[in-house]
Amino acid sequence: MSAVISKPLVAPVESAKEPGNFLTHTSGFLSWALTLDHKRIGLMYLVGVMSSFLLGGVLALVVRAHLFYADGAFLTLKQYNQIFTLHGAVMVFLFIIPSVPAALGNFLLPIMLGAKDVAFPRLNLSSFYLWVGGAIFFLVAMLTTGLDTGWTFYTPYSLETTGPVVLATMGVFILGFSSIFTGLNFIVTINTMRPPGMTWFRMPLLLWAIYSTSIIQVLATPVLGITMLLLMAERFLGIGIFDPKLNGDPVTYQHFFWFYSHPAVYIMILPAMGIISELMSVHSHKGIFGYRMIAYSSVAIALFGFLVWGHHMFTSGMANVTTIVFSALTFTVSIPSAIKVFNWLFTMYKGTVSLTTPMLYALSFMFLFTIGGLTGLPLGALSIDRHFHDTYFVVAHFHYVMMGGTLVAFLGGIFHWWPKMVGKMYNELGGQISAGIVFVGFNLTFLPQFVLGTRGMPRRYATYVPEFEFLHQLSTYGAFLLGIGLFVALGVLINSLFRGKKAPTNPWGGATLEWVCSSPPPHDNFSKPPVVGDPYDFRGLEYDAREGGYVRRK
Amino acid sequence: MSDITIPTSEHADDHSHDHPAWLAHHFDDAEQQFDSGKLGMWLFLVTEVLFFSGMFVAYALFRSLHPEVFVYASQFLNAKLGAINTGVLLFSSLTMAWAVRAAQLSQQKILVSMLAMTLSCAAMFLGVKAVEYTHKWDLGLLPAGMYITQGVAEPNHGNWLQILCIPAAVFAVIFAGWYLFALVGRNRFQLQIAGPLLVASLCFFAGVQLGVFLESGESHGDAHGSGHGATHGDHHEGAGDHAAHAIIVDHMVATSIPGQAFPSEVFVDPKRVGIDEPEINQRGRAGIFFGIYYMMTGIHAVHILGGMGVITWLIVKAARHEFHSKYFGPVDNVGLYWHLVDFIWIFLFPLLYLIR
Ligand code: HEM
Ligand SMILES: [Cu+2]
Numbered sequence: 045m046s047a048v049i050s051k052p053l054v055a056p057v058e059s060a061k062e063p064g065n066f067l068t069h070t071s072g073f074l075s076w077a078l079t080l081d082h083k084r085i086g087l088m089y090l091v092g093v094m095s096s097f098l099l100g101g102v103l104a105l106v107v108r109a110h111l112f113y114a115d116g117a118f119l120t121l122k123q124y125n126q127i128f129t130l131h132g133a134v135m136v137f138l139f140i141i142p143s144v145p146a147a148l149g150n151f152l153l154p155i156m157l158g159a160k161d162v163a164f165p166r167l168n169l170s171s172f173y174l175w176v177g178g179a180i181f182f183l184v185a186m187l188t189t190g191l192d193t194g195w196t197f198y199t200p201y202s203l204e205t206t207g208p209v210v211l212a213t214m215g216v217f218i219l220g221f222s223s224i225f226t227g228l229n230f231i232v233t234i235n236t237m238r239p240p241g242m243t244w245f246r247m248p249l250l251l252w253a254i255y256s257t258s259i260i261q262v263l264a265t266p267v268l269g270i271t272m273l274l275l276m277a278e279r280f281l282g283i284g285i286f287d288p289k290l291n292g293d294p295v296t297y298q299h300f301f302w303f304y305s306h307p308a309v310y311i312m313i314l315p316a317m318g319i320i321s322e323l324m325s326v327h328s329h330k331g332i333f334g335y336r337m338i339a340y341s342s343v344a345i346a347l348f349g350f351l352v353w354g355h356h357m358f359t360s361g362m363a364n365v366t367t368i369v370f371s372a373l374t375f376t377v378s379i380p381s382a383i384k385v386f387n388w389l390f391t392m393y394k395g396t397v398s399l400t401t402p403m404l405y406a407l408s409f410m411f412l413f414t415i416g417g418l419t420g421l422p423l424g425a426l427s428i429d430r431h432f433h434d435t436y437f438v439v440a441h442f443h444y445v446m447m448g449g450t451l452v453a454f455l456g457g458i459f460h461w462w463p464k465m466v467g468k469m470y471n472e473l474g475g476q477i478s479a480g481i482v483f484v485g486f487n488l489t490f491l492p493q494f495v496l497g498t499r500g501m502p503r504r505y506a507t508y509v510p511e512f513e514f515l516h517q518l519s520t521y522g523a524f525l526l527g528i529g530l531f532v533a534l535g536v537l538i539n540s541l542f543r544g545k546k547a548p549t550n551p552w553g554g555a556t557l558e559w560v561c562s563s564p565p566p567h568d569n570f571s572k573p574p575v576v577g578d579p580y581d582f583r584g585l586e587y588d589a590r591e592g593g594y595v596r597r598k
Numbered sequence: 599m600s601d602i603t604i605p606t607s608e609h610a611d612d613h614s615h616d617h618p619a620w621l622a623h624h625f626d627d628a629e630q631q632f633d634s635g636k637l638g639m640w641l642f643l644v645t646e647v648l649f650f651s652g653m654f655v656a657y658a659l660f661r662s663l664h665p666e667v668f669v670y671a672s673q674f675l676n677a678k679l680g681a682i683n684t685g686v687l688l689f690s691s692l693t694m695a696w697a698v699r700a701a702q703l704s705q706q707k708i709l710v711s712m713l714a715m716t717l718s719c720a721a722m723f724l725g726v727k728a729v730e731y732t733h734k735w736d737l738g739l740l741p742a743g744m745y746i747t748q749g750v751a752e753p754n755h756g757n758w759l760q761i762l763c764i765p766a767a768v769f770a771v772i773f774a775g776w777y778l779f780a781l782v783g784r785n786r787f788q789l790q791i792a793g794p795l796l797v798a799s800l801c802f803f804a805g806v807q808l809g810v811f812l813e814s815g816e817s818h819g820d821a822h823g824s825g826h827g828a829t830h831g832d833h834h835e836g837a838g839d840h841a842a843h844a845i846i847v848d849h850m851v852a853t854s855i856p857g858q859a860f861p862s863e864v865f866v867d868p869k870r871v872g873i874d875e876p877e878i879n880q881r882g883r884a885g886i887f888f889g890i891y892y893m894m895t896g897i898h899a900v901h902i903l904g905g906m907g908v909i910t911w912l913i914v915k916a917a918r919h920e921f922h923s924k925y926f927g928p929v930d931n932v933g934l935y936w937h938l939v940d941f942i943w944i945f946l947f948p949l950l951y952l953i954r
Binding site: 159160161163164165167224228229231232233235236237262263264265266267269270271273274277281282283284285287289290291292293296300 | 622623624630633634637638641642644645646648649650651652653655656659660663664740741742743744881882883885886889890892893897
């Protein structure tokens, strides 16, 4: 379903009167399918990743429903394995990695930079189709025999199972190229396409974040590519690298895999942090606190993130010294993240905080990401991880950072830029309600999982001892509440397409360049090169009731 | 379709300055376009290096874990073939660099011929590689999962070399036909494309010939006992061991396939000096070396094929005179890619063929 390249849900009915916005610039299926416009590609990605999210989310609810009873509600053990595997793989590879960079990033990066497009528009479109191709492989893998290795494809099980490992790893391989090309495109765009006046330190922080993310995408993803290729070769030919039966070493596979996949968690979180920097500042109507620290910390995270992969393997068999080094390095990466959290707090301090929908999501992010980050620290401590590894504590940790962090920031970003993307305002109250339900539902789902983990509930089990039933049931209720919250958010957005007021140029009072373009932006973004100023200078921006948005007074 | 904005001057009126056809609409000037392309290519090369790095790490890891396996198994690689291929690739790097120079100086004829030579070298490389691979497949020198213990079981002979030659032959016939067609029609543009493609597909066969010659020449010498100096010269064992090897080889031939006459060049392979090391000569041991060998050289060969694709694309554009001193970015970037592919081979060759 995610693979269908359909015209995004945008109905350019009323705005059709006005000439020159990118939605109405040309029409027809091919004008979308073959478009080279970064904004349209961004919207197509948005539809794609959201469809994947829907699929992954439904699978998650199936898992949670099954775990309502200690003996399992309705799945066989094999089905359970297949469903949690697909949930994880779809969420990681199809949704969360492309979510912010490919969907929002594509739409926003050239506009925020003041450029006409990304450096390589055709490559950009190919990235999208590679994503579609990878998604198709995954769907085929799902519809055929069902993958049951977990999203990590650990050997030796992935060499023995009858599941469609080759199809799925092929999918990952293709998606990897999509991700590499997007990252490469963004790096080149930021390096060479900045208009006069757009210096590095006048770039909005979202662009710093996307830049750092792109570095990781370019440096880490090729290693995933070769790992997947070696895994396929191991299955087909038996090259003897990973297969213990042929004298290979499964722990080598884990090293290869996490060398990519730990940096990949920063591919997921860094752009989300960029979004939060924008939302915090705009909706507090106050310049960002510590611009340079935030910018540098993004780059620092990107680079340090390459040195800590071993913390996923503390119990897999490594030399003691190695584990100690990895543990120590793991603690150091948390420092730049903490710097950002403090900077966001100080941005709000003495600001004029408007509790709009995007801001509510940003505030949820602050709570949830902080919990997620802080629980990473005990996991990085050797003695504690010995007990927590492969328990629900880890599951809760990474859901707090990935869902509470990235997803919530992504939603905040969508609500923030939605008026710009489609030219319609949504129902503010509806949005606020969705943010509230998501926050409550999320905590209800995952807080109990921390407790379960500390009590020894192992992850990836289809059944459990009856003592855990209460906490599991809380978690299941929470998951469904969370689902409701997400559907409310979706409803609010879709409703806005049909009933929404026309969006003003600058509904929130942002100072970055996308708020200078009309909503939605014209095909070429800027008819004349934009005047570049401080992206966080809010002086002179005043609310104009007639416009329904902010205008700049000199 | 109107938002497809690649080299077209259709949008030129949007701008204060002129956009020549080769300058994409979203770039301000030629320099920005060139810099973007170049940076993009360098980043792509970084990803390529990282892609290969996974295999280099695997090599280093398994070599340090099982050095004896690598010493044993690398004897089966024919350093002569590797050396020839190294020479071919180095030469192709020269012609590629020359092509870049020609593009910068708007020398259209030299550009096409240099690209054609690069393409031909690539094809020749693959021809030699085809001989190397198929010879090993014949002997059962395969990745761990399929490795056939040397000197015990009867290796599985197939017509692999012929099979690999089929696609090249098909290409050669097609290109020859095209060339004749263009010749009759006096289409200079098509001649400029079909010619290089025809030569390149023939060069594949030249590579095959060369490979067969070097491979069989050695076997031949060895089967008659005269090539020992050459093959075993760098072997650490003493002369007494050589005699023992020879006896074992003969013994194996005699016992394992009674009554069957195999062409001696193929079956009594000079490289099978180590068959008396039963510890190493088995799937889970020697096979690991071949797993790594096939992955590294195979993925490298895929990159050569990809390079041949883009060089062909360049030839088409060069025949259309699209490159000149103001616009030569694609030639430059493909050149960079080609040098990287050569560069990787420069590492593969000593690591796999030479280090004992
Ligand atoms: C504050 C910094 C962080 C620290 C110190 C940290 C630490 C850890 C550690 C030690 C583990 C391994 C636990 C185990 O398996 O025993 C882990 C797992 C994980 N973390 Fe983090 N983490 C941090 C931030 C993040 C972020 C930002 C994300 C993603 C957005 C993330 C995603 C994950 C995932 C997906 C796993 C589990 C992977 C799996 O086994 O399937 N972490 N984390
Ligand atoms: Cu990690």
